[in-house]
Amino acid sequence: MPNAGTLTINKLNKHYRVKDKNLHILDNVSLSIRPGEFVSIVGSSGCGKSTLLRLIIGLEADYQGDILLDGKPISGTSLDRGIVFQEHRLFPWLTVEQNVGLALENSTLPVEEKRRSIQEHIELVGLRGFEKAYPHQLSGGMSQRVAIARGLVNRPEILLLDEPFGALDAMTKYKLQNELQHIWETEGITMILVTHDVEEAIYLGDRVVIMEPRPGRIKRILPVDLPRPRNRLDLEFVRLKEEILGEFGIDHQAEAEVLAA
Amino acid sequence: MASLKDKLPAIDPRGFVLPLLLIVVWQAVTSSGWVDTRIIVPPSAVLTAGWKWLNSGLALESIAASLFRDASGFVLGAAAGITIGLLFGTSKLVNNVFGPTFHILKHISIFAWIPLLSAFFGRDDLAKIIFIAFATLYPVALATLEGVRSIARNQYEVADVYGFTPRQALFRLILPAASPQIITGLHLGLIFAWLATMGAEFLLASTGEGLGMTVIRGRAAFRVDLIIFGMLIIGTFGMLLNELATRAETRLLHWRGHAR
Numbered sequence: 001m002p003n004a005g006t007l008t009i010n011k012l013n014k015h016y017r018v019k020d021k022n023l024h025i026l027d028n029v030s031l032s033i034r035p036g037e038f039v040s041i042v043g044s045s046g047c048g049k050s051t052l053l054r055l056i057i058g059l060e061a062d063y064q065g066d067i068l069l070d071g072k073p074i075s076g077t078s079l080d081r082g083i084v085f086q087e088h089r090l091f092p093w094l095t096v097e098q099n100v101g102l103a104l105e106n107s108t109l110p111v112e113e114k115r116r117s118i119q120e121h122i123e124l125v126g127l128r129g130f131e132k133a134y135p136h137q138l139s140g141g142m143s144q145r146v147a148i149a150r151g152l153v154n155r156p157e158i159l160l161l162d163e164p165f166g167a168l169d170a171m172t173k174y175k176l177q178n179e180l181q182h183i184w185e186t187e188g189i190t191m192i193l194v195t196h197d198v199e200e201a202i203y204l205g206d207r208v209v210i211m212e213p214r215p216g217r218i219k220r221i222l223p224v225d226l227p228r229p230r231n232r233l234d235l236e237f238v239r240l241k242e243e244i245l246g247e248f249g250i251d252h253q254a255e256a257e258v259l260a261a
Numbered sequence: 262m263a264s265l266k267d268k269l270p271a272i273d274p275r276g277f278v279l280p281l282l283l284i285v286v287w288q289a290v291t292s293s294g295w296v297d298t299r300i301i302v303p304p305s306a307v308l309t310a311g312w313k314w315l316n317s318g319l320a321l322e323s324i325a326a327s328l329f330r331d332a333s334g335f336v337l338g339a340a341a342g343i344t345i346g347l348l349f350g351t352s353k354l355v356n357n358v359f360g361p362t363f364h365i366l367k368h369i370s371i372f373a374w375i376p377l378l379s380a381f382f383g384r385d386d387l388a389k390i391i392f393i394a395f396a397t398l399y400p401v402a403l404a405t406l407e408g409v410r411s412i413a414r415n416q417y418e419v420a421d422v423y424g425f426t427p428r429q430a431l432f433r434l435i436l437p438a439a440s441p442q443i444i445t446g447l448h449l450g451l452i453f454a455w456l457a458t459m460g461a462e463f464l465l466a467s468t469g470e471g472l473g474m475t476v477i478r479g480r481a482a483f484r485v486d487l488i489i490f491g492m493l494i495i496g497t498f499g500m501l502l503n504e505l506a507t508r509a510e511t512r513l514l515h516w517r518g519h520a521r
Contacts (some may be wrong), residue, residue: 077423081421085415087415089418089439091416091437093516094437106425106429136518
């Protein structure tokens with residue numbers, strides 16, 4: 001079993017300076033994530049959820065407060081933290097296996113080990129037989145699978161997912177959600193998913209963190225005590241969904257009106 | 262295994278009509294006695310002169326000398342062009358300090374460099390090669406710069422996430438990502454280099470051999486047949502170089518698929 005990371009975020013604040021104006025992006029965000037936990041973060045756009053992920057992965061700096069992985073403050077990017085972006089961000093000039101191999105470019109594993117790991121992860125995301133394909137030959141869903149394999153191949157302690165299924169059609173999305181859950185169960189690593197899809201957040205998360213904007217902060221954290229795999233039509237599932245939508249000021253009545261419109 | 266026939270592009274025979282017609286008219290006019298055949302030589306004379314020249318041993322020497330200048334200048338200019346493009350594209354400092362000078366210099370027609378080049382380097386091969394390198398440098402540098410600038414921040418972030426060193430970023434991201442533009446620039450550079458090879462041989466004419474010099478000497482000796490044959494050979498090699506570049510381009514950029 002790979003080592004899963006414990007992430008501790010303590011009183012995290014982030015500001016952007018735009019033309020002498022100070023924008024408060026994250027306000028006192030504190031969150032503790034257990035090793036092997038799956039945490040979903042939902043919020044409307046502008047609530048700072050993507051900035052939070054970018055801080056954890058190390059693509060953004062200049063923050064106040066602490067971000068600790070296994071007790072050590074993070075600084076910059078590191079191979080112990082992986083990420084899957086909303087767009088697959090594959091390199092079009094590399095084949096599937098070369099793209100996955102990018103993540104092992106700076107790994108200390110022996111070559112043979114690397115090759116095995118790449119093959120294993122291509123199979124894990126169901127792309128056996130596509131090793132030599134180029135991104136232009138893949139569908140959006142397949143490309144995102146490659147991105148997931150790339151995110152996992154160096155066995156990070158924690159995998160960050162920034163709206164990874166946001167650009168996919170509904171059927172592909174359901175399928176990939178199931179597969180991601182399966183991968184999370186087999187790999188046993190910590191995962192943090194940022195999404196604006198409440199159903200996705202409940203379906204996958206051990207806990208759902210609800211964020212609100214201006215400045216971005218945590219409004220509420222809800223545990224999801226439902227056995228997996230979850231049934232989206234289960235009463236408790238639906239009740240949770242309504243409760244979370246309620247936090248965004250969308251009650252059932254209003255939603256029904258939106259749907260009717 | 263694809264046969265040679267499959268690899269060659271299909272040619273519409275209608276494309277041959279105009280050139281053949283011209284040759285027929287040309288031959289008819291020259292055999293009719295209406296024109297001075299010392300100025301308008303018959304096509305048969307061009308072929309005879311060409312055949313003699315090809316068999317003289319001078320032809321091979323000329324072609325080899327021209328191709329050597331072309332290749333040396335191209336390689337030198339391409340290497341410098343890619344380096345300059347990369348430096349300008351990746352370093353704000355280099356771009357801010359040298360950019361304005363570079364962009365002003367590029368407006369000086371390359372032929373305007375000839376007097377200066379011959380003042381510094383004489384009229385030997387060195388001067389010619391430097392001139393050809395100059396002609397290659399600009400299209401390659403500008404295309405490389407454009408290629409590097411077109412790389413999305415998204416892709417740099419991927420390199421950052423996987424802890425790429427600057428060297429890895431260069432070889433794993435920047436060069437391949439900019440390669441479509443770089444290769445287009447090299448293709449253009451190859452055409453420019455061949456034109457510049459002829460330009461150098463005309464304008465920096467010296468003893469020694471070369472296709473351009475053969476044509477120049479043909480003019481000096483009033484051998485229109487040799488001039489025309491030289492032109493045909495120059496055009497043929499230009500076309501061959503272009504074809505070579507097109508094939509290399511298709512092969513190197515196969516990852517883009519057929520869509521583009």
